[in-house]
Amino acid sequence: MDFPPFRPPSEAYSYLIRVVRGCNWNKCLFCSMYKSIRFEQRSKEEILKDIDDIPKYFPRSKSAFLGDSNPLIHKDIVEIVRYLKAKRPEVERITAYARIKTIANIPEEKLESLKSAGLTRLHMGLESGDDEVLKIVQKGITSEDAIKAGKRAGKYFEMTYYVITGLGGVERSERHAINTARVINEVKPTFVRVRNLTITNPEMEGVVKLLSAEEQLEELRKLIEGIKVETYFTTDHVSNYLFTKRGAFFTGVHGRIPEEKDEMLRIIEDTLETVRALKKSGVEVLTSNDMFRLGLITL
Numbered sequence: 698m699d700f701p702p703f704r705p706p707s708e709a710y711s712y713l714i715r716v717v718r719g720c721n722w723n724k725c726l727f728c729s730m731y732k733s734i735r736f737e738q739r740s741k742e743e744i745l746k747d748i749d750d751i752p753k754y755f756p757r758s759k760s761a762f763l764g765d766s767n768p769l770i771h772k773d774i775v776e777i778v779r780y781l782k783a784k785r786p787e788v789e790r791i792t793a794y795a796r797i798k799t800i801a802n803i804p805e806e807k808l809e810s811l812k813s814a815g816l817t818r819l820h821m822g823l824e825s826g827d828d829e830v831l832k833i834v835q836k837g838i839t840s841e842d843a844i845k846a847g848k849r850a851g852k853y854f855e856m857t858y859y860v861i862t863g864l865g866g867v868e869r870s871e872r873h874a875i876n877t878a879r880v881i882n883e884v885k886p887t888f889v890r891v892r893n894l895t896i897t898n899p900e901m902e903g904v905v906k907l908l909s910a911e912e913q914l915e916e917l918r919k920l921i922e923g924i925k926v927e928t929y930f931t932t933d934h935v936s937n938y939l940f941t942k943r944g945a946f947f948t949g950v951h952g953r954i955p956e957e958k959d960e961m962l963r964i965i966e967d968t969l970e971t972v973r974a975l976k977k978s979g980v981e982v983l984t985s986n987d988m989f990r991l992g993l994i995t996l
């Protein structure tokens with residue numbers, strides 16, 4: 698059995714099925730996930746065999762995740778999803794990573810077939826809604842692609858849009874937050890999941906000026922303030938945490954927008970005050986980049 702090397706945190710208990718290996722784009726400067734893997738579509742026979750073998754490797758689950766970064770481009774993807782659903786009828790949720798460019802260009806009938814086969818949710822990397830930022834980090838999409846893809850996928854599936862705070866650096870922090878909220882407002886994704894830019898790929902070194910703890914919180918606040926549509930917003934990843942040498946004192950915000958928006962903004966405001974007070978008293982505040990460099994977190 699061949700497993701996807703990465704999966705979203707929300708798929709921790711899912712059956713993991715590797716449909717393709719690596720990423721067919723693999724050029725985003727901030728991403729180190731698949732840099733050492735040559736992209737290929739696995740053979741249908743191998744994948745169906747892995748589906749047959751699920752009970753040997755996984756405890757019973759109601760969800761399945763398809764990897765690696767863009768499995769919807771596999772030529773037999775509809776058949777694979779249909780087979781998975783038929784073989785494992787206990788599965789209620791089938792999810793996959795999907796590249797925005799792929800979804801923007803895929804025929805709509807294929808999305809419809811995937812839905813009837815059993816696919817239920819897509820995890821898509823928006824990262825930024827700002828065209829200048831997208832270009833600088835070589836994401837290979839525009840905000841227009843993201844809006845088009847999101848609107849199409851939203852007709853058939855639940856969607857997660859991933860966003861990277863800090864991706865525009867100090868230089869473009871404001872426009873990054875404002876334009877990302879703008880795309881989210883157009884697309885209305887089911888979930889927005891935030892990661893804070895942490896340099897794991899040397900190619901991203903020096904491309905933008907990294908945010909301080911305060912700047913990171915201010916950008917997060919601006920992003921949440923800008924979101925006017927119903928969605929579930931979460932910073933469910935260690936890259937968003939803030940630390941002192943004694944441990945994490947900020948572990949992110951999570952909640953439904955609009956119902957829990959004010960509460961999330963209040964937590965951010967309180968944390969900003971804490972950061973200022975810590976700095977004033979000479980305590981060092983560490984971001985995910987500091988912690989990663991010190992080898993105190995892994996991503």
Ligand code: SF4
Pocket residue numbers: 720721722723724725728729730731766796822836
């Ligand atoms: S962020 Fe996604 S599209 Fe970009 S290189 Fe990484 S896996 Fe590929």
